[in-house]
Amino acid sequence: MAKKSRTKSRTTAGAAPAEGAVGPRQPCPCGSGKRYKACHGAPGGAVAAYVARPFEGLPSECDIVAMRELVPAATAPLTLKDDPERTVLLASLLPMAAPAMARESGQTWLGLQVQHAFGDPSRDLAAALQAALAADEPGIVSMVEPPVEGPRLQDLVTGDKLDVTVHEGFEFWIADLEDTTGMEAALEQANGAATPTARLTGVEAAYWTNVGTKEHLRWVMPEPEDELLTALARLHVAGRDVLVPDSRFVGMFRAHGLLAPVWDLPLGTGAEALEEPADRFAQDLAEALADTSDLTSEERSARSGLAGRQVTIR
Template identity: 40%
Template sequence: MAKSTKVIEMSSEEVAVVGPREPCPCGSGRRYKACHGKDRAPLTFVSRPFEGLPNETEWVALREIVPAAVGRARVKATGQEIVVASLLPNSVSAMKRTDGVVMLALQVQTSSGDASRDMAAALTAILQADNGSSVVGGDLGNTSRLQDLLDLSVPFLPETHANFDFWFTEDEMAKPETSAALAEFEGSIIETERIRVDLGSAFWCAFPDRTVVRWLLPHEEERSLNALARLAASDELNLGNGTRYLGAFRADGLLVPVFDVQHETPIRAFELALTTLSRLFMSSFEANAPLTSAERRARAGLVGRQLTLR
């Protein structure tokens, strides 16, 4: 006579929170939203997940634009320093290197509708893990947001890298297999250089077929779009001779204008051009008058050239 299988019922509180379309952690084989997730309050979508963090545009840049970069942050409760990276090996959410350095990735898939919440879950998990460990995701039911976990008084000032050498410890960098792994990834990295600006963040990016400047604006999308429309209507939305406005990304609640530029133009020239454009932008941003008919037409044209990331 066959033995009967004992079914263990689990409450919603006992099951980790995951994305609604992911398999339920209880092992039922059903999606979370159709299983233990149906009794949970729905997760709220946050369109601007990094708002309130130091240098918000830098967080968005590492998540959406810069292929290889790292910055440092500090855990508020313990004072522990962590490394925030654009990307980690095998697209893991976080890892603790063999030397104990905690690393958190921004270019990861998220499932809660709030990237800050997902990343806080991964950070909470990796802080408790052993050296040499990595995590994908985390328990969304037992975490706050990055804004709650990190010391917001610490400036976030990432540095761009030409490769992913920051993945490895000094001992690992001395191994031949590490050099081979880095060489394999280098071909996929778009050459990216920081442009120093007073307003937001900007990066020079060299693609095989064109070179562009991407400028991340730190203000609310709709008002930023109106400001750009005013500049476009007055033919001031450019970075000087030989440049033209291509369009804009909508990334994590911020607007990212993109300009086509000449590859051989020195970075310093764009720093000067963006200083001028930043001043014009803020004057336009602070204007209270309704858009004119010409500015409304310009705005419609800008909207038609927008692309939403993620």
């Protein structure tokens, strides 16, 4: 007996799919990484569309992006608009990758390195923060479903600049606890995965790290991508993008709407040796950003090469 056709109509009889329609198994155009049928194509759809630059307008936006994507262990206090005396700690990573925690000490902790793929990390963070603030008992706040429409983190916090502290490990997880029984294994595992990292003091959101085989400087910058690429191309052609001898500008990360240029550094460089060169580079970059002249053919070629050396994280 002949097999039945495995091809089935996916549209209502007599109806044709709209031109440009997204198929149910195709990636959702919101950028969540899910299939359309499991995201905006699901019954009720997703809560909100993908936000390309979710942390824009927050204090120290570039540091927040770095803490979320590049820095293993760092913290920064947040100031709430409605309750400035309340202790809220923003952390790169919390125990068990928790979105937020209500601590026994009365503090509220908010974790950045949680990948919900709900479309707008700022809204997700705000929802986790509100849940932790409203918790009746200490514990972890989990989020398995997209949050309902509500405020974004920009609506809840205030301030011009964050006071970022980079930690050698995750001992801050237990700093406010009297009884740390049972946490030793998790702490040891987390510390073992943390690469040595330091934040430069003279410029914003520039982080040195040692990954064992080499050192890097990763510097999150706030300028629009097109303008920044043009300025970096000018500096590259002029030979002004070398920070220290034998260092090399190798490309950029793109994360949450911002670019993070990356330099390879020889082993033994350290963070302190980068302070003066980074300050000088920041001044050169400002000069290149202000240059509105047409690019030379060599600069255009360099710009094209830089554009091809970008890795999108988020």
